[in-house]
Amino acid sequence: MSKSFVVPSSEIPGYSPIYRHPKYKSGTHNGEFADITTLHELFGHVVKTYPKKEFLGARDYYPETNSFGQYAWITTTEAAETISELGSGLDMVYAKYAPEVNSSTGQQPIGILAMNRPEWLLTELAAFRSQRYTVGVSDTAGIEAAECTINSADIHVIACSMDKIPRMLDRADKTPSLKVIVSMDKLDCSKPSVATQAFSKDTVDILKTRAELLNIALLDMDEVIAMGRLNPTEPASPKPSDLCTICFTSGSSGAQKGVLLTHEAFIHATRGAHLSLEQCDTTYLSYMSLMYIFDRYMVYSFMHGMVRIGFSCGDSLRLLDDMQVLRPTVLTITPITLNRMYDRIAGATIGATGISGVLSRFGLKSKTKRISAGRGFRHALWDRLVFDKVASKFGGNIKLLASGGTPLNPEVQDFFRAALSCNVIQGYGQTETVAGGLIQMNDDRKNNNIGVPSPGVDIRLRSIPDMGYNATDAPSPRGEMMIRSKILFSGYNGDPERTKEIMDGEWMATGDIVQVNSDGSISFVDRIVSTMKSAWCISIEPAPLEMIYSSHRLVNYVHVYGNVCTYELVAIVVPEPSAFVPWARAVAGKADAEMIKLCKDDSVAKEITQELRVLASKNNFPPRAMIGAVHMEPVPLDQINKEFYTSTLKIRRHIVNQHYKTRYNELFSTLDTTIDPKFSLEREE
Template identity: 85%
Template sequence: MSKSFVVPSSEVPGYSPIYRHPKYKSGTHNGEFADITTLYELFGHVVKTYPKREFLGAREYYPETNSFGQYAWITTTEAADTISELGSGLDIVYAKYAPEINPATGQQSIGILAVNRSEWLLTELAAFRSRRYTVGVSDIAGVESAEYVINSTDIHVIVCSMDKIPRMLDRADKTPGLKVIISMDKLDCSKPSIATQAFIKDTVGILKTRAESLNIALLDMDEVIAMGRLNPTKPAPPKPSDLCTICFTSGTSGAQRGALLTHDAFTHATRGAHLSLELYDTTYFSFMSLMHIFDRYAIYTFMHGYARVGFFSGNTANILDDMQILRPTVLPISPIILNRMYDRIAEATIGATGVSGMLSRFGLKSKTKRISAGRGFRHALWDRLVFDKVASKFGGNIRLMITGATPVNPEVQDFFRAALSCNVIQGYGQTETVGGGLVQMATDCTNNTIGVPSPGVDIRLRSIPDMGYNATDAPSPRGEMMIRSKILFSGYNGDPERTKEVMDGEWMATGDIAKINSDGSISFVDRISSTLRSASAISIEPAPLEMIYSGHRLIKSVHVYGNVCTYELVAIVVPEPSAFVPWARSVAGKADADLTELCKDNNVAKVITRELRTLASKNHIPPWEMIGAVHMEPVPLEQINKEFYTSSLKIRRHIVNQHYKARFDELYSTLDCTIDPKVSSEEHK
């Protein structure tokens, strides 16, 4: 039986048939949860159906020892009261300081800048109460990124953690529309948190004085809640067609694109995921940035069947400790983090020497075979001897692990299925699809697949003959994945031309190549876009970078490459012979060496790499766009293989990357790729 339903007679020239979820062949949700049409209604459903249940939790913080204790919770009912009072308070703040309505949307935006915490979701739900939409703001990618987001989305009010306030004031002259900053933390420092460590009353007083001089109102969330409690306002709930959020795709500074997502799209995506996974009474661990789409998509998905959401303590180094206290039942996780955890845990188990390693390897083989045969995830012997110790590091209670963004190594997927005694599934989605689209069923234990379309989502493939992918390929149709559904975004904020580029009638072109497997599941194959993505999870456009790097006097051309499992770029460098040869002879100490010999010299390659990094610094290129290692190529790429370029001399990156795949792997093997430049770089703090 096929895992996907093939819509009869739906193929047209250049396209595959349409594929749907096997239980929802009509392409709809069959009326399930039809009364939930906005995220505000979804929250109302949670409060009504699961009153007084634990809802949002955070670990208690002890400033004296800079340590954390148990999780403290607010209930669904308490959250509803807070949201009502905070929403009323926001109404008062907007009326006084920022009454303007965005003419393009007919609504008002509110910015949120903080790591994941209860106040993030409380702010978002309070904003929904009066038809406002949220915009997650990040300052990880540099000051320019936050400025671009604030200005392009008309943010007048921003809610942030206390540690973000100084930087918000620093950029005030470049964000002239910003009128109010609301601190999630009490400005009198009476409720210490990890975000208030560097503050005392005197320093907060300086911030208040500075904000006043900039004509920015500085309040804290408790003040706003108190306003709303004293002067409650009537809710003005959103319509399904209203904007829910503008969520920015990962990008560098001004290159980011804000996807316009409506309540209709968001509820359709989360409802479909819930119907597909059918999970109830979950404990969810939130640590993947709420600014991006995936964590919010997952939280609202599990809210359909009730979820208690526990937030990480604010430091990714404490994630395992947080999970041991929280004991989550579902865990969303990115492939890069999963791979890091695998490297550490595998080294201590299946990679260990002696009896311990032998038992771990034998146990993994035995459990993997058992799981693949459908005989369950538990094994009385091997769990007691080996795997319960691993599972305890994750809290010992995980029922499902979900990953996406990039394919997961089958060995890693099978290892965690055995080690945690739960299924590990993959999914697929984009910001433009509210994070949803496809997901493996919760009982599917196969590998190398992103699952099947979620209920209410249509998938088909479009032939890309220039890349050799065709919807008529046998036995597996291949092509660009196209999506048609209510989950689709309404366009890019202020960029109608780019919106038109990704739409083909009712269908959105994902830019990703997929194939239909013989069992009806779908697998990720390739990307059309030239965009690179390293482990930093920030999209990188190679052409502008290559233009800068190729401007070096010693270089004719540069081809950069990124790997989603590593943090640095590598590159193919073609030298400019007239300048390069005498310079390289001096570096190598080889007076008679020719161009080919010099290109093979490791010391020359290292010095060229340093030259490129110096050039990058002078051009204010961020760390994750710097080159960590190079392969010197004496012959211009167009002379190596005529297939590298189209007839109009546009580079065919996928062919170049395939040609140099082994060389790129060798270059990455020489790098220390364990340090995230977003975190380590002092320049971008």
């Protein structure tokens, strides 16, 4: 496997040398696709290079049986015609209803609120045609989040699916900037979809009346396209420095942040991904919410080499069914979804009893050894006996599986390499880096790393001595990962102070601690901030949870910890002696047991865990904030190590976590890794 390229003499005090992709040592893309500078030009390249190829597809919906059929496609040429007419129609809509230009950006935004579907991407590309930018809006996190997005981005026009229109009208008094709603579905309900099943001509007439009373223009996309067809306008192509989107983060770790991303940043990131992945003529399943950055990053990356984009039907329980119908060649997936699939599939193969389980386990061991040795992904015997059946559930045509969000469990990564007979790679990115940054190379068969810098991306490590991480650590340098590249965001919408906080000159501080391994790959190690990221792909702030857990009458202090490969938390529990001892003696059935023995008793540990879970339920904690296993300490933490606290008695989380690292791993190994299948895919980032 190729190593990261180390830029000679680039280290400075407190920082590591600069690392780059081994094939792009100059830090640039070497001129490849240099004529494509905006996403508008990228789509033009697709139409010119691959005319009349299948481009966007969605499954036919049958309301009578609530079922889905085959994929119906539009070609690149048909998409270009629709985008031209829709763009012209939007020009007329803005001129009539919303001629104002955003004072801070000098452009006009259009909001998009819908699950993934062809109209989502058609709307975005039509916006680019007229130098506008998109703002993804979500109401799955609550009405307030949608209102915040609309107001902070000053959205006057929004395109949405029909099922979202009532909610848009409900919040009209709190979103005064909104002037136009464009329905992606026909307002006469003549074309059924999942979004129209609760509507009829009469209910739509009521919506029209409500919109008129609220002074909001309600149109459908076909009307806007017809307007553009009759009154074509000249395209106003965007510049590389123009905004292409404001991408709002999920807000799970605090207030939502509107990340400003330019065409230049998007093109640089997606071009780098294309050069790394080297995938052409791709069939891609789009199922992760297009509101967030990861799926759009993948869509535009694959456009460099042509892509058929089939959109999921929107039901997470039918995701495997979508794959079997579409037969994608590349699948991008978050660890939470892959772990969920692993739980289900591994239980029926390597976890099975009898001869089936024996064969599956032997086959996995044999194939994993073969793949690690670089001898290919196929095995004539084991694929025929075991793994072709698994691959068929994913459509039987996967050539590459890419994961991002949080690190993959090595067992899961190895399993799917064998089961799908293809490479399974990881990457790293943030919304602020257009989801790009690092990616495993195609010849990397190892686990526990997030790859090397993408082409055109510089990485360096900044020492964090207070946490014990230094860029001079041997044999593996460690520190906060810093990124310098054209992929970086332009700032946070309306928040210049927060923008300054994250930047160190031309370098962006990621907040993530990584190490450079001996083979030149980079691995995730820790987080600087106190938030933890669990396998739900959602950041968790421990302090508020600990405050509630520590209020239980049986405990003095609870210290929680999360792991990116598990769904529940573990905790260090310091009991309250006066209440705990008599209670624990009754649980253990040991009338004379002392505190130390009671803290080591498994039955007591299980019961105190249940007590804390009951408390969490009473306080409406979500599943990701539940404690699954505990380690009990008979004495306060400052008696174990005075370095656990500052002079002002603030907990030094990183020191506590380092001290209990081995114990945490033991606790995590006892947890059940199954997950509620109803967890919304749209919440993933």
